[in-house]
Amino acid sequence: NSKVIQTPRYLVKGQGQKAKMRCIPEKGHPVVFWYQQNKNNEFKFLINFQNQEVLQQIDMTEKRFSAECPSNSPCSLEIQSSEAGDSALYLCASSLPGSGNTLYFGEGSRLIVV
Amino acid sequence: QQQVRQSPQSLTVWEGETAILNCSYEDSTFNYFPWYQQFPGEGPALLISIRSVSDKKEDGRFTIFFNKREKKLSLHITDSQPGDSATYFCAASEATEGADRLTFGKGTQLIIQP
Numbered sequence: 001n002s003k004v005i006q007t008p009r010y011l012v013k014g015q016g017q018k019a020k021m022r023c024i025p026e027k028g029h030p031v032v033f034w035y036q037q038n039k040n041n042e043f044k045f046l047i048n049f050q051n052q053e054v055l056q057q058i059d060m061t062e063k064r065f066s067a068e069c070p071s072n073s074p075c076s077l078e079i080q081s082s083e084a085g086d087s088a089l090y091l092c093a094s095s096l097p098g099s100g101n102t103l104y105f106g107e108g109s110r111l112i113v114v
Numbered sequence: 115q116q117q118v119r120q121s122p123q124s125l126t127v128w129e130g131e132t133a134i135l136n137c138s139y140e141d142s143t144f145n146y147f148p149w150y151q152q153f154p155g156e157g158p159a160l161l162i163s164i165r166s167v168s169d170k171k172e173d174g175r176f177t178i179f180f181n182k183r184e185k186k187l188s189l190h191i192t193d194s195q196p197g198d199s200a201t202y203f204c205a206a207s208e209a210t211e212g213a214d215r216l217t218f219g220k221g222t223q224l225i226i227q228p
Contacts, residue, residue, distance in 0.1 A: 004157075006157075041201065042218075042220055043203075045215045045217075091158070102148065105157035108156075
């Protein structure tokens with residue numbers, strides 16, 4: 001019953017290909033997070049936005065990953081040149097600032113890089 | 115450096131028993147601790163959360179016990195049901211008025227035997 005909508009649920013890409021995932025946050029939530037969950041269940045924070053502005057991002061995100069949250073359009077996370085190690089579940093979450101960090105997650109987009 | 119640790123990695127209990135999942139953290143600035151439940155193929159869903167000003171939080175069959183001095187907390191699931199079989203993640207953050215990211219543990223896979 002996620003109110004955060006992520007598409008596609010699955011995508012398969014060859015190494016070097018672009019991979020793009022989209023997220024519609026819960027209505028009224030201006031804060032959006034992207035996390036990567038690998039096969040060992042480890043969560044890695046990638047980037048977060050408040051409205052259209054980037055708040056924080058990790059180094060990996062700065063190099064091959066790009067993300068945006070334009071107004072009146074879904075947020076997106078794009079991997080410019082996919083690598084095998086990028087195979088993971090990409091989770092989008094949204095929240096209200098000051099809500100004590102209650103994050104609401106979508107179902108995720110599972111990327112398989114072959 | 116693992117900021118949030120969970121144990122055990124896997125736990126099997128009989129239906130009707132109490133399952134106890136453990137979590138510890140290192141960063142003394144953490145003050146908000148949500149537990150997420152994740153079923154295979156789905157995104158994590160917020161189950162219950164606690165703030166560091168409290169030592170106990172109860173919601174139905176789910177209870178968090180929190181020990182600030184020892185930097186430990188545990189999730190107790192009483193009267194376990196087969197439908198509780200899932201992976202449970204402990205997370206932590208320094209909740210402010212902003213959009214702070216959560217740090218997750220690696221999860222405990224819980225199996226309830228009927």
